[in-house]
Amino acid sequence: MAIIECIPNVSEGRRLDVVTRMADAIRAVAGVRLLDVSSDPSHNRSVFTLAGDAAGVEAAVLALFERAVADIDLRTHRGEHPRLGAVDVVPFVPIDGVTMADCVQLAKKVGREVADRFKVPIYLYEDASDNPARKNLEDIRRGEFEGLTAKMTSAGWAPDFGPAAPHASAGASVIGARMALIAYNINLATDRLDVAKKIAAGIRHSSGGFRFVKAAGFKLEDRGIVQVSMNLTNYEKTPIFRVFETVKREAARYGVAVLESEIVGLIPSAALMSAAEFYLQIEGFKPDQVLENKLRLET
Amino acid sequence: MAIIECIPNVSEGRRLDVVTRMADAIRAVAGVRLLDVSSDPSHNRSVFTLAGDAAGVEAAVLALFERAVADIDLRTHRGEHPRLGAVDVVPFVPIDGVTMADCVQLAKKVGREVADRFKVPIYLYEDASDNPARKNLEDIRRGEFEGLTAKMTSAGWAPDFGPAAPHASAGASVIGARMALIAYNINLATDRLDVAKKIAAGIRHSSGGFRFVKAAGFKLEDRGIVQVSMNLTNYEKTPIFRVFETVKREAARYGVAVLESEIVGLIPSAALMSAAEFYLQIEGFKPDQVLENKLRLET
Numbered sequence: 072m073a074i075i076e077c078i079p080n081v082s083e084g085r086r087l088d089v090v091t092r093m094a095d096a097i098r099a100v101a102g103v104r105l106l107d108v109s110s111d112p113s114h115n116r117s118v119f120t121l122a123g124d125a126a127g128v129e130a131a132v133l134a135l136f137e138r139a140v141a142d143i144d145l146r147t148h149r150g151e152h153p154r155l156g157a158v159d160v161v162p163f164v165p166i167d168g169v170t171m172a173d174c175v176q177l178a179k180k181v182g183r184e185v186a187d188r189f190k191v192p193i194y195l196y197e198d199a200s201d202n203p204a205r206k207n208l209e210d211i212r213r214g215e216f217e218g219l220t221a222k223m224t225s226a227g228w229a230p231d232f233g234p235a236a237p238h239a240s241a242g243a244s245v246i247g248a249r250m251a252l253i254a255y256n257i258n259l260a261t262d263r264l265d266v267a268k269k270i271a272a273g274i275r276h277s278s279g280g281f282r283f284v285k286a287a288g289f290k291l292e293d294r295g296i297v298q299v300s301m302n303l304t305n306y307e308k309t310p311i312f313r314v315f316e317t318v319k320r321e322a323a324r325y326g327v328a329v330l331e332s333e334i335v336g337l338i339p340s341a342a343l344m345s346a347a348e349f350y351l352q353i354e355g356f357k358p359d360q361v362l363e364n365k366l367r368l369e370t
Numbered sequence: 371m372a373i374i375e376c377i378p379n380v381s382e383g384r385r386l387d388v389v390t391r392m393a394d395a396i397r398a399v400a401g402v403r404l405l406d407v408s409s410d411p412s413h414n415r416s417v418f419t420l421a422g423d424a425a426g427v428e429a430a431v432l433a434l435f436e437r438a439v440a441d442i443d444l445r446t447h448r449g450e451h452p453r454l455g456a457v458d459v460v461p462f463v464p465i466d467g468v469t470m471a472d473c474v475q476l477a478k479k480v481g482r483e484v485a486d487r488f489k490v491p492i493y494l495y496e497d498a499s500d501n502p503a504r505k506n507l508e509d510i511r512r513g514e515f516e517g518l519t520a521k522m523t524s525a526g527w528a529p530d531f532g533p534a535a536p537h538a539s540a541g542a543s544v545i546g547a548r549m550a551l552i553a554y555n556i557n558l559a560t561d562r563l564d565v566a567k568k569i570a571a572g573i574r575h576s577s578g579g580f581r582f583v584k585a586a587g588f589k590l591e592d593r594g595i596v597q598v599s600m601n602l603t604n605y606e607k608t609p610i611f612r613v614f615e616t617v618k619r620e621a622a623r624y625g626v627a628v629l630e631s632e633i634v635g636l637i638p639s640a641a642l643m644s645a646a647e648f649y650l651q652i653e654g655f656k657p658d659q660v661l662e663n664k665l666r667l668e669t
Contacts, residue, residue: 104665106665329651332653333653337659337660338660339660344643346646353632356633362636364639365636366373
């Protein structure tokens with residue numbers, strides 16, 4: 072069975088009755104499962120994690136927009152997190168039995184539908200955008216809801232779908248397709264923050280490291296250790312084991328050992344399987360040798 | 371959802387129409403999936419791999435017995451593989467959301483039912499047997515079908531369920547519960563068979579090695595290398611990474627490197643996940659952080 076993950080970020084994290092109504096709207100859709108809802112009052116934002124087949128996630132996103140556009144007004148919304156719209160960002164992520172191309176197609180289809188039904192302008196992002204200047208979420212969101220009217224009339228910022236001006240209360244939405252993001256931290260057996268920062272700088276893309284790694288060094292004050300905190304944005308092209316081994320090697324150069332690593336939140340099975348294959352030097356392994364995969368494939 | 375794997379071994383590997391009828395009987399059962407059928411003419415034996423919930427695998431095993439008892443006659447059966455009965459061995463294996471105790475209970479229930487309905491004597495084995503002398507399949511099967519009448523009347527060999535003498539054509543069956551068995555080979559970058567044999571002797575239980583490892587050294591003539599060929603009979607208690615690391619270390623003592631390893635057939639997801647956790651030093655990881663597991667758990 073095809074599995075697509077979808078993680079809509081919505082601009083409401085304080086009125087929990089509103090969040091509950093949106094969650095209920097998703098749960099009422101067949102062919103999709105709501106795996107997690109996480110609300111942050113200071114960000115005034117909620118993140119829904121859902122998964123299902125293409126038809127299921129499509130219907131769930133439309134149901135979510137219907138509630139969010141009715142219940143959220145960006146003109147009175149305040150919070151720490153930057154945002155453009157009521158449903159702020161909607162990424163589709165290929166998990167199993169679907170390609171990135173499938174998710175790109177789905178993002179465009181849902182974007183067009185949302186624009187038609189709710190009169191909300193849509194920007195495509197990441198793999199769903201063909202425009203290099205409009206792949207990065209931060210670039211699209213710069214200026215936020217308050218600057219949206221001006222931005223939309225400036226050169227290069229007409230939306231991909233929908234009206235040429237923001238929805239009065241719901242702003243605009245960013246919809247796209249991307250690889251699953253893995254939040255991965257490596258804790259070092261030292262309190263030397265400079266070591267964590269140097270390693271982070273060495274492995275992250277922005278300063279010359281791996282293409283699909285974002286990284287920063289932090290101190291974990293309560294434990295007296297430091298952490299290299301990472302987002303792995305494409306575990307197929309920059310696999311977790313290569314990042315781990317590189318951090319371990321760079322730490323050793325400072326006489327520092329890796330204490331442990333941790334995966335925050337969800338991880339696709341394939342990301343861990345590839346680590347097992349690498350370290351055990353397994354040749355010729357096929358995913359359908361995993362009993363559970365075989366069961367799912369033949370559903 | 372609970373998943374139990376069941377791998378009935380049947381004494382027919384030549385008359386493929388008979389094998390097909392047995393496969394069809396399993397496929398007709400709801401709540402179970404037939405994952406693989408593999409027939410060996412020289413052994414004159416077929417292995418069915420199926421998986422499902424307890425009610426599903428139970429119904430499938432009963433449907434298989436019905437066909438096998440009707441179609442197979444051990445009095446005329448010849449083949450290289452030792453066997454006691456038409457349905458020779460039926461192991462139940464816990465895969466996900468079930469315990470070994472659940473599988474032991476299921477083995478006893480199915481054993482009792484088979485004995486009642488088909489008048490076939492049943493021996494319990496492995497974890498389903500409380501008798502240390504009757505845990506090992508080889509011990510139960512010694513003497514084969516031809517020696518069964520004599521064996522069943524000798525001290526200590528009354529069956530666990532069913533008649534005190536063999537079924538005239540279907541013999542007796544061995545039913546039990548065990549951990550998933552992983553067929554795992556490590557190929558060494560050398561043609562020195564003595565190295566493979568010494569390593570195999572070092573890691574296998576029978577000569578002082580790990581509790582749940584069976585191992586032998588072989589030459590792969592066509593490739594000019596040697597192989598340590600293993601069965602891992604409990605991947606929770608003797609995990610695959612510990613076996614791999616030990617073989618690698620012992621090979622290094624002879625100046626030999628590990629070329630690659632291979633997994634033959636199916637492997638439960640958890641066996642590979644534990645290797646990823648070990649090598650990446652992941653702390654506090656929970657199975658429901660794997661996206662696919664979370665989807666299955668909430669079915």
